[in-house]
Amino acid sequence: MARAVTTRHKTIATAAAWIVALLIFFPILYTIITSFKSEQEAIQGFNLIPSGTFESYSEVQAQSGYFKFFLNSVLLSVGSTILALLVAIPAAWSMAFSPTKRTKDILMWMLSTKMMPAVAVLFPIYLIFRDTGLLDSRIGLMVMLMLINLPIVVWMLYTYFREIPGEILEAARMDGASLWNEIIYVLTPMAVPGIASTMLLNIILAWNEAFWTIRLTTTDAAPLTAFISSFSSPQGLFWAKLSAASTLAIAPILIMGWFSQKQLVRGLTFGAVK
Amino acid sequence: MATQQTRSLARFMMAPSVVLLFVWMIVPLIFTIWFSFLQYNPLNPVHDGFVWFSNYKLFYSNPAFLQSILNTLTLVISVLLITVIGGILLALLIDQPMWGQGIVRILVISPFFVMPPVAALVWKNMIMHPQYGVFADIARFFGAQPIDWFGQHPMTAIIIIVAWQWLPFATLILLTALQSLDGEQKEAAEMDGAGFISRFIYLTLPHMSRAITVVILIQTIFLLSVYAEILVTTNGGPGYASTNLPFLVYQKALLEFKIGQASAGGVIAVILANIVAFFAMRAVGKNLDK
Numbered sequence: 001m002a003r004a005v006t007t008r009h010k011t012i013a014t015a016a017a018w019i020v021a022l023l024i025f026f027p028i029l030y031t032i033i034t035s036f037k038s039e040q041e042a043i044q045g046f047n048l049i050p051s052g053t054f055e056s057y058s059e060v061q062a063q064s065g066y067f068k069f070f071l072n073s074v075l076l077s078v079g080s081t082i083l084a085l086l087v088a089i090p091a092a093w094s095m096a097f098s099p100t101k102r103t104k105d106i107l108m109w110m111l112s113t114k115m116m117p118a119v120a121v122l123f124p125i126y127l128i129f130r131d132t133g134l135l136d137s138r139i140g141l142m143v144m145l146m147l148i149n150l151p152i153v154v155w156m157l158y159t160y161f162r163e164i165p166g167e168i169l170e171a172a173r174m175d176g177a178s179l180w181n182e183i184i185y186v187l188t189p190m191a192v193p194g195i196a197s198t199m200l201l202n203i204i205l206a207w208n209e210a211f212w213t214i215r216l217t218t219t220d221a222a223p224l225t226a227f228i229s230s231f232s233s234p235q236g237l238f239w240a241k242l243s244a245a246s247t248l249a250i251a252p253i254l255i256m257g258w259f260s261q262k263q264l265v266r267g268l269t270f271g272a273v274k
Numbered sequence: 275m276a277t278q279q280t281r282s283l284a285r286f287m288m289a290p291s292v293v294l295l296f297v298w299m300i301v302p303l304i305f306t307i308w309f310s311f312l313q314y315n316p317l318n319p320v321h322d323g324f325v326w327f328s329n330y331k332l333f334y335s336n337p338a339f340l341q342s343i344l345n346t347l348t349l350v351i352s353v354l355l356i357t358v359i360g361g362i363l364l365a366l367l368i369d370q371p372m373w374g375q376g377i378v379r380i381l382v383i384s385p386f387f388v389m390p391p392v393a394a395l396v397w398k399n400m401i402m403h404p405q406y407g408v409f410a411d412i413a414r415f416f417g418a419q420p421i422d423w424f425g426q427h428p429m430t431a432i433i434i435i436v437a438w439q440w441l442p443f444a445t446l447i448l449l450t451a452l453q454s455l456d457g458e459q460k461e462a463a464e465m466d467g468a469g470f471i472s473r474f475i476y477l478t479l480p481h482m483s484r485a486i487t488v489v490i491l492i493q494t495i496f497l498l499s500v501y502a503e504i505l506v507t508t509n510g511g512p513g514y515a516s517t518n519l520p521f522l523v524y525q526k527a528l529l530e531f532k533i534g535q536a537s538a539g540g541v542i543a544v545i546l547a548n549i550v551a552f553f554a555m556r557a558v559g560k561n562l563d564k
Contacts, residue, residue, distance in 0.1 A: 090287035120540030124305030257387035
């Protein structure tokens with residue numbers, strides 16, 4: 001940076017930013033702290049230093065079978081993401097490399113499906129799921145989550161693929177590469193980072209989806225969103241256990257999220273802000 | 275230079291996405307529109323039949339309807355104001371040279387990754403609980419009476435929770451836009467003697483305008499359909515004090531089984547979302563041309 005930055009300016013900026021950041025992070029931090037308290041400690045007023053017991057964690061697992069919900073969350077988010085990629089990669093590919101006059105319209109239309117409020121189609125979807133026996137099934141929910149995020153996946157992949165220079169393809173073709181070789185040796189290596197970013201963001205979105213996952217499941221396919229929502233009933237209110245369950249529910253995705261900040265901006269603004 | 279062959283290949287590659295999304299969009303929507311003209315109660319089907327627009331009339335004359343529209347708009351507008359203004363300020367702050375910028379970013383973005391039911395539960399019990407919450411501890415420390423957030427100010431409480439979830443998103447996007455601002459331009463303005471305020475108004479704000487538009491549009495889409503936060507905290511109450519349109523539709527459909535009325539509400543929600551979508555599409559579309 002060319003201009004001189006005074007140490008004083010930097011100190012003030014650092015202090016202010018850290019205070020604000022810690023305030024914003026505080027609810028998460030306090031939940032993590034409380035998860036290491038005993039139930040007794042948890043309701044004894046404000047206290048930042050827990051006794052460090054793991055009691056709540058083992059109890060959450062013992063009482064509610066936490067692991068089953070966790071497994072469903074993993075299966076649903078990863079499964080729906082893979083399904084979405086399978087469907088979206090060819091589409092994004094053809095839109096990026098052989099665009100037509102209608103490519104833009106199709107992309108816009110895909111995005112517009114994202115704007116339909118889920119609640120408007122709640123009952124029809126509920127009926128379809130009930131009558132086809134998909135209610136509370138992992139496959140049904142996986143397809144559902146795939147459809148919800150498909151527009152974002154297509155869009156993200158499209159913006160990544162578009163950055164792959166077309167000349168490289170032509171050069172490969174001139175050298176006599178077949179379509180298959182072209183895909184395997186030329187395009188795939190260049191497309192992998194974009195696909196990985198898309199996958200990461202989509203897993204986060206699917207993991208946190210909290211409308212269909214709550215409404216279309218009861219027990220068998222219920223992921224963590226449904227599990228946590230069940231804690232809102234009065235008898236479920238144990239502060240330390242609640243904190244332990246919450247911490248477990250958000251930890252994996254929080255860590256993934258930290259690594260995908262940049263892709264998040266790009267993915268959620270459909271490439272408008274990079 | 276696309277040949278006929280590659281063109282048909284392209285169409286073939288696109289087909290699964292297009293067909294899936296088309297079916298997913300059109301089939302349930304047709305059902306909803308059809309249901310909205312029916313009296314349809316799965317628990318009590320005696321009076322079921324075609325009733326034209328009376329569901330819309332019923333929904334409209336239901337005092338909860340107006341309240342829910344009002345709550346929906348209050349929620350969207352309040353959260354937008356908080357997150358956009360707060361996001362600009364935070365982005366400006368984080369963009370300053372400082373120690374540990376990476377960690378600050380990570381701390382600030384974190385709430386965005388918290389699933390809505392967890393965010394709602396944590397705020398409900400850990401922070402805003404009138405007896406055991408941190409806010410109550412603070413109030414007692416100053417000798418004040420703790421506030422019963424969800425009983426007395428349910429909308430305010432929900433606005434705070436939702437704003438907490440979306441402030442990181444706004445900040446991150448505005449920060450990204452801010453960081454793409456040309457450093458030389460900034461320096462030139464500084465050398466010309468432009469103060470912080472005028473630099474912000476004439477240089478930074480115009481540069482961020484597209485990012486701000488995107489933040490507003492994307493958040494609006496999500497904010498129009500806030501659901502889990504209400505389900506977990508107030509359950510729409512007390513009365514209908516914190517019921518928004520999605521929540522009202524859910525109550526009509528899955529709790530009262532008044533499918534016709536719920537569908538009418540759903541159609542209204544679609545119309546509302548389409549008005550927003552119209553503007554959103556134009557903004558995003560403009561960007562695509564670039």
